[in-house]
Amino acid sequence: MSTDTEQVTADGLRDRVRQLVAEHPVATTARLDFLRARFDAGLAWVHYPVGLGGLGAPRSLQSVVDAELGAAGAPDNDPRRIGIGLGMAAPTILGFGTDEQRTRLLRPLWTGEEVWCQLFSEPGAGSDLAALGTRAARDGDTWVIDGQKVWTSSAHLARWAILIARTDPDLPKHRGISYFICDMTDPGVEVRPLRQITGEAEFNEVFLTGVRIPDSRRLGEVGEGWKVAQTTLMNERVAIGGGRVPREGGMIGRIATVWRERPELRTHDLHQRLLGLWVEAEAARLAGERLRQQLAMGQPGPEGSAMKLAFARLNQEISGLEVELLGEEGLLYDDWTLRRPELVDFTGREAGYRYLRAKGNSIEGGTSEVLLNIVAERVLGLPSEPRTDKDLPWKDLPR
Structure with missing residues (x-):
């Protein structure tokens, strides 16, 4: 063929x-x-x-x-477990990697033999990612990395990480950033668990001390890391908020099932709110189908930010309604001990877990406030917000 x-x-x-x-x-x-x-x-x-x-x-x-x-009953590659690799690293490697990088990295990434994580956010550069301070200093054919990253999902499982670091502090913050592939088993990489509101530690903080990365593991040109990172971020938002679900799938399906099976919990007010959220969830699902049709024609655009916004808001409102519907029962879930889960499970756990975990949806993958700006400026064409620090050298920014 x-x-x-x-x-x-x-x-x-x-x-x-x-x-x-x-x-x-x-x-x-x-x-x-x-x-x-x-x-x-x-x-x-x-x-x-x-x-x-x-x-x-x-x-x-x-x-x-x-x-x-x-x-045919064939096995899949457990996409939820390796979502960062599939949804973020792979399209970036495809778009900016060398032939050698693509050949070496994409196959074990897809099969799940090698798990990936994302070293982007920092304690002082979360919503304003371009203000990151992790430094990459060139030493011949090697880059020496020093800094701290935070909210890194799967870092405790990962072999590889996509990493952005500052290579020129004399340039404005969106410039002078370069993009690297970091081997998480290298000396100087330290992963520490972060306990979250659920009591678990699904993500981490990562300390980088004198980590040496060969220049052959750089993606894109030196100083063009922000351009490369945009590919990652646009795909990340689609990966988080644009997944395919059946009608009445996801979290709306869980609360609808409880409503049908537990008539003693029903009230008129809760019924009206559930109907409204059901309609919004269905509208978001259909919008997601349209987004995937656009993706079939090319690269993801800012529309993915709108989908991620809707995903976060709906998850939080639906999980809140579910807890209210269940009352005291909704506050419980089975394990408050410090666990290191391999994936986030929004539908297989109890309502109390879903309610707490959904709070992170409006932060991870870009805060809702940042995404609102993206939608306003890049989708609706509204004027940009004033950015007085856009052209200042990074080293002169107040911190």
């Missing part, structure tokens, strides 16, 4: 899936071996180039592959 974009068809992909399953029977092939074979067959993400897990096909055809493999 030809792999030219024009000649990749749905029927051709179905034939390719059947060939994969025939050569690697699902019942007798080890999970990792099957995933590697799927990647090599170009069926990992069909819109990626040939040799990098894809066939150069339209993104919209991925659903054909997923449906066929699902029907």
